[in-house]
Amino acid sequence: MVSFASLGLFGVLAAALALPLLIHLLNKSFPRFLRFPSIELIKRTMAGRSRLYRWRHLILLLLRTAFLALLLAAFLRPVLRRFGADPAATGGRRVLIVLDHSLSMEHRGDGPTSRERAAHEALKLIDSLGAEDTVNILLMDSSPTSCFVDYSKDHAEAKRFLGRLKPGLSRGDVNLANASAARLTAKGAAGRSEIYYISDFQRKKWANANFTALPAAARLFFVDVGPVRRDNRAILDARVSQAHVLAGDTVLLEVRVGNFSDESFAGRVTVTLDQRFSMDQEVSIAPWSEAKVMAPVSAGGPGLHLCEVKLPPDALEYDNHFCLALAVQEKEEVLVVTDGPSDSKSGAFFLKTALNPFENEAGSLLPRVIGSNELTPSRLAGVRKAFFTRLNRLNAEACASVAKFLFQGGGVVYFLDGPADAENLPALEKAIGPNTMPMRLSRRRSATNIVSGAQQVVRGDFKSRYLKLFQGPARQNLALLEFYDYYQAGATGAGSVLLSYGEESPAMAALHHGLGTLLLLNFSAGEFSSNLARQRLFPAWMQDLVKALSADEPPPAAYTIGETLHTEVWRSEMRDQDFRSPTGAPVTVRRELVGERYSVAFTPDELGFYTLGSPRPLYAFGINTSPDEADLRPIDKNVLPRDFAGEHEAHFVGGAEDFDELAKGRPLFHWFILGAVAFLLLESGLQYLLKPKGAA
């Protein structure tokens, strides 16, 4: 739609349009009246003229008027209104630049990064502003920040702000940015507010964008600065396959790698531990797919180990590097609580041997045998796992201690092979809570009174993490087990029954109390009670139970940049040292003293390891990019203004748009002049062609 910026001149210029008509009328000769001998020849001559010739005067008049109209209209400053531009509007513009400062903008697809292109576009936009126009810049990342508290006329400072822009590494939150934009724009008149979103419009980031909080009168512009090719590979996640890593363990590192491109990726994943030990793992991923790579890592000694996983470099390097802190624990002490004999034929002996079969207790588990009378809170405080076998009657304090132990995350494996187990379970249920025990014991069945053969497990929930050793083809190992002593029992419906005997009694059940787990094994490891201890799988199973008995989710080994990190440290540990960023700079943290521990919170803004303590870190937090920023595919451009902008006037413009034109419209002065010249040439040509031949 064409409009005119200087409509004030219209009255004067419109009058001038009458000139051609006036000249035409003045030039039109008043005819002389002549009596002539015969007009027949005159009439025949007039009839012989072409229609064009006859209409010549009118055509020329129209051409002259058109020429003059275009020429005069050019002085009214015609502009082509686009995107709701209002060139005649008075008053300053209020321009808010929402600049995508997320990780995806660091993609160096076509040379410069999208962020650099965005800054360039923002500079162009600021250059197009007049002295009365105000501007503000809002960085869209995980925690939006703005250049000014309110709109400002200080365009130079806005440019400097853009010049100081560092790479954005966090995840962009469009709705959070819109909320900030809404607060900024709500302060003043929204009539001339313009909000420019300069982004690569990565799909995941923009898919749920919501603009309803913005003033309805604000005009929205979406400026795409993303590259044409947006291929990327990224490490989406890396975690240790087990909750607790003990010194000497070889753990599996599960690395999830994404290939977000049209081409397959075949390369290596490099795992480095403490910047000293590294190993490569081949990986091959189809286009637009993810793959899980299992990399075995030798845990090393106890303490924190800094593990880094890397991919070969590509156009977005920040997500090719993943950091995680590997906390390797000392040998874990495991209590074996028994009131029975600990000779070589007892279940306690087999259990202790299974937990650490190595000479000189070289394994990662340190089983300690105690009696049930030592079941106190202080004794349980030093461990996280306990095995019960051949227990006598547990008193109320012991039950309470066990219940608290479980509640705080401890794990107990209770072999129901003692004389008082039928009483202990109800006592424990009393301490834990009513209707929590998964089975109710009745009669004890022993080898002497089993009618025929030994009991075997016929049914089980093999998806349970406590039965990993029996998953898949390994299930056949269950057929090897024979149990001679067990309790006849019935499932109560509470907890979960993991294994069942042929005669329907539960063989293994689990209950969760608080953060901990109580596993009830309705059999014994004793030599004469089953053949379990003689199986090769017994030590592995027992050690696996120890590993599996942790809380459901291990503490995170890695964090995402931009998200506030909370942890607790001992007061003494922070006495003389600070948290350090990956570059070694001290980090300002918020801390609150609770007893002898500080509750610490800070928001990391660099990738890498934030540590406390040196040379060996006491605490380490691996900070990584958000996996949501890895897939760089853009949202459908047409969708954004139409489906998301709601009632707002929204337009999607290319990165090369002239921002001055967006605001004021595209000037058409030169087109009007060209048009006027064209009409003039046409008029001259027509006049020459239709000139009466032989005119006097």
Add this chain to the structure above:
Amino acid sequence: MARLWRPQAPVASRHSLLLPDELERFKNLLIFARSTVEGYFVGKHKSPYRGSSVEFTDYKEYVPGDEVNRIDWRAYGRSRRLFVRQYEAETDMVVYLMVDASASMSYAGAGRQSKFLMAAKIAAALAYLMIHQGDKAALAMFSETLNRYLAPGGTRRHLHNLIAELERAEPSSTTGIGRALHECNILFKKRGRLVILSDFWTDIAEFLDALGQFEHRKFETLLLHVLDPDELSLPSAQAARFQDLETQEEVQVELEEIRSAYRARAQARLELLADQANNRRIRHAVVNTQQPYLQAIEAYLGFRGRNTFGKSV
């Protein structure tokens, strides 16, 4: 040699109906005729009057076979055409002068005399010449039809009457040459020469068709095409509203727009009439109101040489 004009007493009897200004014009026309004709022949050093000589009464154009010693070389030097003296016996013709008195003949260009006045003057001069050379002249004036007919005569009285008729006439009505010719064909008893003075704004085919009667009767016909220059190239003006003198029909036109095309059409019409006339062995000459009467006289004289068909002048 020109003579001084002296007022004379009005001629009595049949000219008593003329008003004094008409009489004045009559005298002027007579004097004009005389002076024109005599002036023409002064240059030839010959008298137009028939004298007592029996050898010479008139001139005719030389044709091969005529006696070379009778060629008048002075006339040749003047006109570049060969004339021979003719005996009295060779003349004694009746010349019928048909003068167009329609409204279109009343047109007079700026600063020029009207076509009718020119035609009348030419007719008067020719009548004077004819009578003084011993021929008889008749006058027929027409417009839509034959308006007035004066039977052939050769006396001075007849000449005066003829001229009086010319003086009295007022151009009016439309041009109906064809019908007039039909009427004249009945009235013109004796074969002779037919001189038509008109602007010929009529249907050419119809006119020539009517003229065929005279062709058939072996009349020698001369068409004196009287035109004003404006009729050939339109008056000087930017725009004009023309009214037809005969039909009163009007048309408005930008003259510059059509001048060139009109000129071509007018010339083409002229040439068409000339060609058609030539095809019928009819002499055609154009008399321009801007040009001297000499050409009209010469046309007649050339016409008397019946084998010569000159171009339109």
